[in-house]
Amino acid sequence: MEGINKTAKVQFFFRPFSPDPKVQMVIFVAFLVMYLSSLGGNATIAVLVQLNHSLHTPMYFFLANLAVLEIFYTSSIAPLALANLLSMGKTPISIAGCGAQMFFFVFLGGADCVLLAVMAYDRFVAICYPLRYTVLMSWSLCVELMAGSLALGFLLSLPLTMLIFHLPFCHRNEIYHFYCDMPAVMRLACADTRVHRAALYIISFIVLSIPLSLISISYVFIVIAIVRIRSAEGRQRAFSTCSSHILVVLLQYGCTSFIYLSPSSTYSPEMGRMVSVVYTFITPILNPLIYSMRNKELRGAVRKALRKLEVE
Structure with a gap:
């Protein structure tokens, strides 16, 4: 009981990216610009899909929901990360707050990965x-x-979060990260975490490999169907509806697999933190850019909205 009380009183701090306040301020500005850009880009896609009846199709329904997920996903990380950059890592987070952040991050990130598989199925049905x-x-x-x-x-997030926060945390309280990521938090536990690391690896492998396998199978049939299309224009149109999705899948699954499927013996906290910047700050910006640049209908909706603003 005493150990539980001690753990409940633990406060975590995040290690600064640099001991130099000027460097921290540069990183703060970069993170803030990326966060606001991701909010603006994803909100634009969600609103455009909602307001344009021509975009009320399953593909854009899933795209709008992906954009909303990205908004909440990055918002579960960015505000506290920005506060810590300003305070040079002196902004604490309680163990309950750390658990809540971890839960929402894994919940939204897991839903994001599954939704990308759903979008691949949608393209499979549309083309085949x-x-x-x-x-x-x-x-x-839908x-x-x-x-x-x-x-x-x-269902992925709840048991993993509970598993990790049943560990005792004693003296070490500096997380070598900018948010409560599972591998980084487990390194602070004052207990044997081999079972926890194995559980995290197995669940991560299942959660990443099954959707990715479904995406791969969908695209095998899609490629076969595209090759059979006789006109070059038809093949180009079919491929253009898939290329954006493929780029987003490569970014999301590539970075996530690096963090959660790398052997613990080769895990580097510094590298883990750098890669995490990609899928928490950079990928949410790239998603709306990739989809808007590669999608004719979405570009048309953006131009239409801009013309309306100019007239007003």
Whole structure:
């Protein structure tokens, strides 16, 4: 009981990126610009899809939900990271606050990964079964797939968070990171974490490998279908609807796999922190840019909205 009380009183601090306040301020400005850019870009996509009836299709429904997930995903990390950059790592977080941040980060990140698999299935149906697309991808199914993505993210996050925060935390309280990431927090536990590391690895492997396998299978059939299209214009149009999704998948799964599937013996806190910057700050900016640059209908909706603003 005494050990639990001690753990409950633990406060964590995040290690600064640099001991130099000027360097910290430069990083703060960079993070702030990236955070605001990701909020603006993803909010723009969500609003455009909502306001344009021509975009009320399953593909854009999933894209809008991905944008909303990205907003909450990065917002679970960025505010506290920015506060710590300003305070040179002196802004504390309680163990309960650290657990809450970890839960929402894993919940939203897991839902994000599953939703990318759902989007691959949507493209598979659209390209391989175009005449049956509206029947196969009904709105009720789209809502169920979106709800399923959130449910799977929740079911992943809750047991992992509970598993890690049942560990005792005694004296070390400086997290070598800018948020409560699982590998970084486990390194502070004053107990044997081999079982916890194995559980994290196994669950991460299942959660990443199953959606990625489904995405890969979908794209095998998609490529076969595209090759069979006779006109070059048709092949180009079909490929353009998939290329954006492929780029986002490579970014998301590549970075996440590096952090959670690397052997613990080769895990580098510094490298882990750098890679985490990519998928918590940079990827949420790139997603709306990639989709808007590679998608003709979305670009048209942006131009239409800008023309309306100019007229007003």
